[in-house]
Amino acid sequence: MNIGLTGGIASGKSTVSQLFVQQGALLIDADAVAREVMQPGHPVLAEVAKRFGSVMIREDGTLDRAKLGSLIFNHPDERKALEAITHPAIRAEMRSRAAAYDAAQPGKLVISDIPLLYETGQGNDFYEVLVVYVPADIQRTRLMARNGLTKEEAEARLASQWDIERKRELADVVIDNRGTLAETERQIHQYMADRGLS
Numbered sequence: 001m002n003i004g005l006t007g008g009i010a011s012g013k014s015t016v017s018q019l020f021v022q023q024g025a026l027l028i029d030a031d032a033v034a035r036e037v038m039q040p041g042h043p044v045l046a047e048v049a050k051r052f053g054s055v056m057i058r059e060d061g062t063l064d065r066a067k068l069g070s071l072i073f074n075h076p077d078e079r080k081a082l083e084a085i086t087h088p089a090i091r092a093e094m095r096s097r098a099a100a101y102d103a104a105q106p107g108k109l110v111i112s113d114i115p116l117l118y119e120t121g122q123g124n125d126f127y128e129v130l131v132v133y134v135p136a137d138i139q140r141t142r143l144m145a146r147n148g149l150t151k152e153e154a155e156a157r158l159a160s161q162w163d164i165e166r167k168r169e170l171a172d173v174v175i176d177n178r179g180t181l182a183e184t185e186r187q188i189h190q191y192m193a194d195r196g197l198s
C-alpha cells in the first residue's frame, strides 16, 4: 500500500516519516532522491551545471546547494527551469523504488514523502495522501530555527510552494503537528490501528 505524505516546508514531513518507519513502514524520500540525482557524475547535475553555470559547482565537483537555493527560491522562472531538469528523474526513480518494494514486500506500507506532491499533480497517484499540517507562522519559525534563515529567506521558501491551508483542504488525512512529538506520534499510531496496520 503506497501512501503519499506531504505538507509544507518544515511542517514536519521527515519527523512524521520517521515515526512511520519506527512502526515498520518502508520510506521513499523525494528530498533524498533529489540529492542523489545531484551527485557528481549524475547526468542531472551535468544538466544543472549547463543551465545555471559552473558557478553552481564547487571545486570538489559537488553542487553549491546554498547558491542554487538562494537563486531558485527568489526567482520563480529559475525554479521552474530547475524543476524541469530534476523532477522527471526524481519521479522515475521514486516509481522504480515503489515497484521494487511492492515486488519484494507486497502489501507492506510504503510512505512516499514528497514536498511538492500536489504542486506536481500527484494527488491521485496514491492509496491515500496524508498532509502534515502546521500553520504558516509555525512553519516559518521552525524553518528559521532549523536552517538558520532570516525571516525574509524563510518567507521566500514558503512562497515557492502552495499555501499549506490549500494542502490541508485537499488531504485525505491530516496529521496535526502543532503539538508535541508525543501528540503527533499518537496520531500515527491511531492511523495505523484504524487501517489494521499495527
Ligand SMILES: CC(C)(COP(=O)(O)OP(=O)(O)OC[C@H]1O[C@@H](n2cnc3c(N)ncnc32)[C@H](O)[C@@H]1O)[C@@H](O)C(=O)NCCC(=O)NCCS
Residues within 6 Å of the ligand: 008, 009, 010, 030, 031, 034, 038, 064, 065, 066, 068, 069, 072, 079, 082, 083, 086, 090, 114, 115, 116, 160, 161
Ligand atoms: C535548490 C536546492 C539545491 C536547495 O537545497 P537545500 O539543501 O537548501 O534544501 P533541501 O534540498 O534540503 O530542500 C528543503 C525543502 O525545500 C523545499 N524545496 C526544494 N525544492 C523546491 C522547489 N523546487 N520548490 C519549492 N520548494 C522546494 C522542500 O520543501 C524541501 O523539503 C534543492 O532544494 C533542490 O535541488 N531542489 C530541486 C529539486 C526539488 O524540486 N526537490 C523537491 C522535492 S521533489
Ligand SMILES: Nc1ncnc2c1ncn2[C@@H]1O[C@H](COP(=O)(O)OP(=O)(O)OP(=O)(O)O)[C@@H](O)[C@H]1O
Residues within 6 Å of the ligand: 007, 008, 009, 010, 011, 012, 013, 014, 015, 016, 031, 115, 142, 143, 146, 177, 178, 179, 180, 181, 184
Ligand atoms: N511537533 C514538533 N514540535 C516541535 N518541533 C518540531 C515538531 N515536529 C518537527 N519539529 C522540528 O521542525 C523542523 C522541521 O521538521 P522536519 O524537518 O520534520 O520538516 P519537513 O517537513 O521534513 O521539512 P522540509 O520540507 O524542509 O524537508 C525540524 O527542526 C524538527 O525538529
